[in-house]
Structure formats: C-alpha cells, structure tokens
Amino acid sequence: MDKAELFARFAAKDPRALARALTLVEAGHPWGAELLKAHRGQGSAKVVGLTGSPGAGKSTLTDRLIEESRKRGEKVAVLAVDPSSPFTGGAILGDRIRMMRHHQDPQVFIRSLASRGALGGLAGATVAALALLEAFGFDRIYVETVGVGQSEVDIARVADTTLLVLTPAAGDAVQAFKAGVMEIADVFAVNKFDLPGGERLILELKSALELSPPRPGGWLPPIYPVVATTGQGVEALFEGLEAHHAHLVRHGLLEKHRLERARFEVESVIQEWGRRRTQEKGGQALIQAVAQGKLTPEEAALRLLAPVAE
Amino acid sequence: MDKAELFARFAAKDPRALARALTLVEAGHPWGAELLKAHRGQGSAKVVGLTGSPGAGKSTLTDRLIEESRKRGEKVAVLAVDPSSPFTGGAILGDRIRMMRHHQDPQVFIRSLASRGALGGLAGATVAALALLEAFGFDRIYVETVGVGQSEVDIARVADTTLLVLTPAAGDAVQAFKAGVMEIADVFAVNKFDLPGGERLILELKSALELSPPRPGGWLPPIYPVVATTGQGVEALFEGLEAHHAHLVRHGLLEKHRLERARFEVESVIQEWGRRRTQEKGGQALIQAVAQGKLTPEEAALRLLAPVAE
Known part of the structure; x- marks a missing residue:
C-alpha cells in the first residue's frame, strides 16, 4: 500500500487501511501523523475506559459489552493497552484476542497496543490511535488497560466514561480504596458476583463513595453486579455507561473531557x-x-x- | 530561621534545618533549590527502595530494617512517599509514622512526602529530597512507596537496590507477575511468611525468575521469607540488601544507577x-x-x- 492508496483507502473506510495506519502511528512514522492530521476531529465515538486489577475479568467483560453494543447496531473498536513486558506481553495479547468472540465480525475492530514501559502509563500513541479510530467512524471505543497504576489515571483523562472492574476476591476493594483509583471511576462493575463476598463489596464501595468528593454535575457513580462469564447483569451495566454519557452531554462536560484528552x-x-x-x-x-x-x-x-x- | 541561619545550620547537620529545607524543596521554594545546589553530590548513602501491594507490611518491615541499620551504627533516613489522595492521604501518613518506633532516635530521620497525583509516580521533589538527605550525611536511606503502578517503576530508577515486598495473600504473586513489577526488583521479601502459602509463593517466584531476562552483572535476585511483625528473617534480608550493594560496587554499576537517578x-x-x-x-x-x-x-x-x- 503506497501513501496515496493508504490515504484513499482510509477515507473509504477500509479496515485494512485502518490497521496499517495504526501500525504507522504506533511506530511514529510520518505518514501516520499526516493521516491523523487530515482526519483529526472527525467522527464522534463514545469512549469507555475499562480498568481494574489483573484477573478482574476485564477482557471477558469487554467481550460482553461488545455484544451489547452490537445488539444496538453500534460499530465498535477495542483498544487493548498492554504493558510491554518481556515477561508477559505476548501471552496476554494472545489470550485476550482469543477471548474476543467478535473478532470475525466486520463491524468490530480489535487492536492491541503496547503501553510505554514495563509499568508506564498510556503512551501518546494510544491517544493518537484513539483519534484515528474515532475519525474512522466507530460509534463506540472500549479502551482496556491491564494492571493498576499510572495507566488507570491516564485512562480517566482519555476516556469519556471510566469503568472500574472489581471482584469479591480478597482485598480488591481495599486495594482500590488505598490506591485512590476509586476517585477516577464513573461507573463500577463488581464482576464474579457469583463468588462469596459480592454483596459485602458493594456495601463497602457504597460507604467509600459516600466519603468521596462530589463529582462534576453531581454524578453519583452507580455500582453494577455482573458475572461476565455468563453475561448476567451486563445489559444493566451497559445502560449505566449510557446514562453516564447522557449526563456528560446534559451538563456540557463532554467538551471538557475532550480538552483533557488533548492536554494529555x-x-x-x-x-x-x-x-x-x-x-x-x-x-x-x-x-x-x-x-x-x-x-x-x-x-x-x-x-x-x-x-x-x- | 532566616536564609543564612538555615544554610549554616544545615551545614552543621542540625536536623531541624534539614526538616525545614525539605519543606522548602517540596514547596519548590528557591532557597531549597539553592541549598540543594550548594550541597548536591555530597555524601554517599545506600538507597533502598521498598515497594509492593498495599497491605504487604512495608512500613513494619521498614521499621525492622531501621533496627538492623542502627545495630550496625548506620545513620538512617526514611522517605515515605504517599499518594496525595483526598480519600486516604492523611490517615496513611499518620499510621505510618506511629508505626515507626525509631521516631525518637536522633540518628533516625523519618519524613513523609506526597507523590505527584492520586496514582502518579514519584514527584521530582522526591529525588530532590533524596539528594538533600544524602548531602546531610545519612549512611542509609529507605524510600517506601505506597501502592503499585508508576511509583514502582520510578523507585527502581531512583534507588540503588529495589526491594519488592510480597505476601502469601491470594493473588499477590500473580499480580506482581502480570504487572511486570518482578523485573524491576533486586531483592524479594515474602512477608507474613507465617501465613499459609509462603513456601508455595517462593516456588512460584523462583520459577518466574528463571524466565526473567538476565540482570546486570549476572545478579540473581534472592528471595527472603520474613515475618516483619516479629522480626523473623529480617537480619538475613538486610544481609541480602548489603550483598546487592556490594554487587553494584564490584561491577561498577553504582555509577550507572546515579546517572539513571539524575536522568529521572x-x-x-x-x-x-x-x-x-x-x-x-x-x-x-x-x-x-x-x-x-x-x-x-x-x-x-x-x-x-x-x-x-x-
């Protein structure tokens, strides 16, 4: 694909041109930047960031959320951001892509990107990739991050809605609480709710949220019990994401989010x-x-x- | 304390002048920068970074390590880096300082610093504070970070020796493995070794380390079982920290560490x-x-x- 062909095919919404453009953007190739400049600001996707401890079931949940999006006719992209660790990088990517049953659906585009360092935050390339996906015309973009730490703070700056996925596993709530992650989440999912301790976790979250500083526009972060493996509770969770987006629009907060993304x-x-x-x-x-x-x-x-x- | 007095008292090793200077450095006051410039590069402390999940017992272990340092006549400083969360910040600081039994020992200096953001990495002020402590003449500086994420990567860039504290609590090893933290640790402590699962965690760590890329100078990160609350195993752990420092000196790696800290x-x-x-x-x-x-x-x-x- 030469440059003119890439640009023409991207404009014509060819997914292979998108894949190529993302590779160029990730590699810092000048064509990528040029293409991005030509299309920047086009399209308008709802961007949902998923975060939470490793093992919380984020990939399985993303898979279920894709399903909900597709039921509603949305064109969906997933950006899976992985720590580029020589230890684990490859394996995680592989597992994750296999988990996505929607890989063959032409209206679903899934892409893994390496994060900056072993534990670094989101790379600038992630936001560039997001801008490119948005320009391509997706209705919804899920950005999934592995692990905790800086990438969680970053995701909240980049996404319109930040979904924190927790489980009743020992210490999960306490960890989120201590690390200050709770303050950046707009919506909570208590995954693996079929395990013991789910109700208790919800109560803990509720009392922690009561101490939390007020959110823009008076948003009260809802908490959804889900079982991602069976799909239980996922429809309600999806509606919760929609409600948060409507809240942003109603209070003129979407524009603020977009400025924060540009600043990032x-x-x-x-x-x-x-x-x-x-x-x-x-x-x-x-x-x-x-x-x-x-x-x-x-x-x-x-x-x-x-x-x-x- | 006016400027001349501050500078004179700092040079005379008055701990109150040090405390004042740290406050100035943290606030970005020009006197702090000036004092730092006058003293930068003086002294040479062994800098040990402690990291690990919240609840791993890092503060209790630091307290025990201070004890080992004092047994050997070392002058010790502790920098406790806390996420500056409106949720939890204050409480963590308070608990931590109370835990330090050595607070009254004039040869032990303990200081808490806020980290950059809710989950951000180490602030530039942390490294400036470290330089100031080193110039003041401490033999050993323990830098303790709360939480996981960027601050763990940062600590490895700043410390000579990075100690990762894990516990047999469910999922701790898997988390460290997935998050890629293992690659940045020079020494491992399995704390709360009196709980079930300690031996198993050590075996898991060992097999994970076998897959790990080789370390500079062929260092093999040792794993120490400890019970920080009773002090069991802490002396051996301290010797492990000493062994790593000797390794750095033997292979000319200390200079590299100092360059990395300046780069950071x-x-x-x-x-x-x-x-x-x-x-x-x-x-x-x-x-x-x-x-x-x-x-x-x-x-x-x-x-x-x-x-x-x-």
Whole structure:
C-alpha cells in the first residue's frame, strides 16, 4: 500500500487501511501523523475506559459489552493497552484476542497496543490511535488497560466514561480504596458476583463513595453486579455507561473531557521529547553533569529543550 | 530561621534545618533549590527502595530494617512517599509514622512526602529530597512507596537496590507477575511468611525468575521469607540488601544507577514544565486548538515550550 492508496483507502473506510495506519502511528512514522492530521476531529465515538486489577475479568467483560453494543447496531473498536513486558506481553495479547468472540465480525475492530514501559502509563500513541479510530467512524471505543497504576489515571483523562472492574476476591476493594483509583471511576462493575463476598463489596464501595468528593454535575457513580462469564447483569451495566454519557452531554462536560484528552496528548509529546533527549549524546553529558552536582536538573532541562524549541 | 541561619545550620547537620529545607524543596521554594545546589553530590548513602501491594507490611518491615541499620551504627533516613489522595492521604501518613518506633532516635530521620497525583509516580521533589538527605550525611536511606503502578517503576530508577515486598495473600504473586513489577526488583521479601502459602509463593517466584531476562552483572535476585511483625528473617534480608550493594560496587554499576537517578530528575522537571504550561492561559488556547483538530499535539508542544527555552 503506497501513501496515496493508504490515504484513499482510509477515507473509504477500509479496515485494512485502518490497521496499517495504526501500525504507522504506533511506530511514529510520518505518514501516520499526516493521516491523523487530515482526519483529526472527525467522527464522534463514545469512549469507555475499562480498568481494574489483573484477573478482574476485564477482557471477558469487554467481550460482553461488545455484544451489547452490537445488539444496538453500534460499530465498535477495542483498544487493548498492554504493558510491554518481556515477561508477559505476548501471552496476554494472545489470550485476550482469543477471548474476543467478535473478532470475525466486520463491524468490530480489535487492536492491541503496547503501553510505554514495563509499568508506564498510556503512551501518546494510544491517544493518537484513539483519534484515528474515532475519525474512522466507530460509534463506540472500549479502551482496556491491564494492571493498576499510572495507566488507570491516564485512562480517566482519555476516556469519556471510566469503568472500574472489581471482584469479591480478597482485598480488591481495599486495594482500590488505598490506591485512590476509586476517585477516577464513573461507573463500577463488581464482576464474579457469583463468588462469596459480592454483596459485602458493594456495601463497602457504597460507604467509600459516600466519603468521596462530589463529582462534576453531581454524578453519583452507580455500582453494577455482573458475572461476565455468563453475561448476567451486563445489559444493566451497559445502560449505566449510557446514562453516564447522557449526563456528560446534559451538563456540557463532554467538551471538557475532550480538552483533557488533548492536554494529555500534548503532555505526552513533551514527556517523550524529554525522554528521547536525555538518551542522546549531548543529553547524556548534561545528565552526567547533574549526577556530579555541576548542573541543577532545571539547568539541564533548559539546555536539553533548547534545540527542540529553536 | 532566616536564609543564612538555615544554610549554616544545615551545614552543621542540625536536623531541624534539614526538616525545614525539605519543606522548602517540596514547596519548590528557591532557597531549597539553592541549598540543594550548594550541597548536591555530597555524601554517599545506600538507597533502598521498598515497594509492593498495599497491605504487604512495608512500613513494619521498614521499621525492622531501621533496627538492623542502627545495630550496625548506620545513620538512617526514611522517605515515605504517599499518594496525595483526598480519600486516604492523611490517615496513611499518620499510621505510618506511629508505626515507626525509631521516631525518637536522633540518628533516625523519618519524613513523609506526597507523590505527584492520586496514582502518579514519584514527584521530582522526591529525588530532590533524596539528594538533600544524602548531602546531610545519612549512611542509609529507605524510600517506601505506597501502592503499585508508576511509583514502582520510578523507585527502581531512583534507588540503588529495589526491594519488592510480597505476601502469601491470594493473588499477590500473580499480580506482581502480570504487572511486570518482578523485573524491576533486586531483592524479594515474602512477608507474613507465617501465613499459609509462603513456601508455595517462593516456588512460584523462583520459577518466574528463571524466565526473567538476565540482570546486570549476572545478579540473581534472592528471595527472603520474613515475618516483619516479629522480626523473623529480617537480619538475613538486610544481609541480602548489603550483598546487592556490594554487587553494584564490584561491577561498577553504582555509577550507572546515579546517572539513571539524575536522568529521572531531569525528565521530571521537563514533565512538570509541560504540565504547568498546558494549564496557563496561552497553553489552554493551544490545547483547544488540538482538540478542534487545528493543531497537532507536536505543534502545540513546540509552541508551549518555546518560552521555556528562550
């Protein structure tokens, strides 16, 4: 596929052109950026971020949510963001894709992206990929992150609705509570609700939410018991996601979310530049000077960024 | 304390001047930066980072490690890095300090610092605080982080030795494995080893480590069973930390660690600048242009950074 063909096929909504464009965006190839620039801001998808501990059943739940979307005729994309660990990366990707029964549905597009580092947050490329999927014309985009930590905070900045998936497994609620993740969730799913402790977890969540600072527009995060493996409760959960989106629209909050996403993207670019410059030859000398106490980190940062801004 | 007095008392190793200087550094006050510049690179502490899930017993274990350090006559500092969550922040700090029996020992200095965001990584201020503690003349600095995620990756960049604290509690090993945290640990402690499942966890860790990529200098991360509440196994663990430090020295890796710490500090400064600039008035207009598809994130980043580098 040459450049003209890629651009024409992407405009004509060819999924193979989309797949190619995503690869280019992820690799930082200039064609990807150009294509993105040409289409940026087109389309308008409902973006749902799924997060939660490993083993909470996020992939199975995503699979069920795709089903609900498809019942309603939505064109769906899934971005699965994986930590690019030499340990586990590959295996997780494989498992996850196999789990998606909708892989053969032409109205469903599933893509895995590596996150920045072993445990780093979302890469700038993730948001670029999101913009590309939106421009392509999907109605709904599910962004699934593995693990806890920075990527959970990032996902809340990027998604319109953040869904936190918990389970009655020992310590899950306490962990979410301690880590401060609860504050970023718009909707809660208590998955594996058929296991003991589900009701108790819901009560714990409710009392924790009562202490939580008020949300924009007075939104009260709902909690849905689900069993992703059987599909039990998933329709109600989907309606909860819809209700949150309607709340955003009603209170003019969607625009705010989009600004926050753009801010995240710009900050990611700056962070990437900083990272790249410290690895370059001139950068390494500056780092050495900081380590030896000859320069302050601020002085080194200023010198590092000078060529970027010229 | 005026500026001259602060500088004189810090140089004379007055702990109250240190406490004051840390507050200034954390607040970004220019005196803090000046004091740091005057003393940066002085002293040489062994820096141990402790990380692991919430509830793994990191504070209790830190308390025991302080004991081991004091037995050997070391002057010890503890930096406890807490997520600055409106939910939990205060409570965690309070609990933690009460737990430290060594709070009254003049050779032990304990300080809590807020991390960047709810779940963000270590703030640049943490590394600045570390540099200040080192300059003050501590022999050993324990840096303890709460929660999992970005701060665990960050701690490995900042510490000489990273200690991962796990427990036989359900799913702990699997979580560490999935999240890729295992790759950043130099030493493992299986705490609460008196609970069922301790031996099994050690076996699981061992087989996971066999698949792990080789470490610098051929280091094989040791695993220590401990019971922090009784002190059982803590002396052996301390010797393990010493062995890792000796390994770093023997293979000339300590210098590399110090460069990585300086790089982390410079990257943090750049990231902070980016974050601040996007919040300013001119920055907000640029972000809006990105959201509307009128500017690419790269173009906006370039314009944002231009005044910094002038």
